[in-house]
Amino acid sequence: MEVDAMFGSFGADPFGWSPWEQLERLQEEMDRLFAARRPGETGQPPVNVWIGEDDALVTAELPGYDGSNLDLAVHGSTLTLKGQRDSEEEDDVRYLLRERRNVRFTRRLELPFEIDAEHVEARFRDGVLTVKLPRSEADRPRHIAIEAS
Known part of the structure; x- marks a missing residue:
């Protein structure tokens, strides 16, 4: 063998x-x-990330959240999304089934380019967070004219 x-x-x-x-x-x-x-x-919200030449678009499904319990931060090429959702706590109740609990998450997404933090746009509607992340001007490709002699 x-x-x-x-x-x-x-x-x-x-x-x-x-x-x-x-x-x-x-x-x-x-x-x-x-x-x-x-x-x-x-524990982690599902996200989609689309990359274009000049920007990226991120969507995250966040049912049960609102804008007040979410935090977005951008540093370099990293987007950090944090959230916290607290469930109703009742001491004198006996639960038959309890699937909704306190949830905290941190989600970091690394993009293939530096983000222009000054021009990031974020919108939260119907449980979906949409974030537009423009590419930093310094990180954009430069086209160089070639002189022919």
Whole structure:
């Protein structure tokens, strides 16, 4: 019997196995399982990011939030979105089912260009945050005229 068939890649290369990779896979699987048990409570809002030549557009689904419990920050090429939603706390109530809990999140998105922080636009409507992030003038490509002789 071949060593590969018996031990997989571990047997073929004793240094090829990474405990960190195995732990990362385990963490991803646990996140997937727990997210499936608690619908809608993954902790991170789903986002879409569109990149254009001059700007980026980010949308985030944030049901149950309003503008007052969200915070946006821009530094360099990073957009940071923070939010906090508190559920109603009632001490004298026995819950049959309680899926809505206090939620805090921080989501960092790294863009492929520097952001012009002075001209960022953000709008929150119907539970969706839309952020327009223009590319910094210094980060835009420059077209150089070529002289022919």
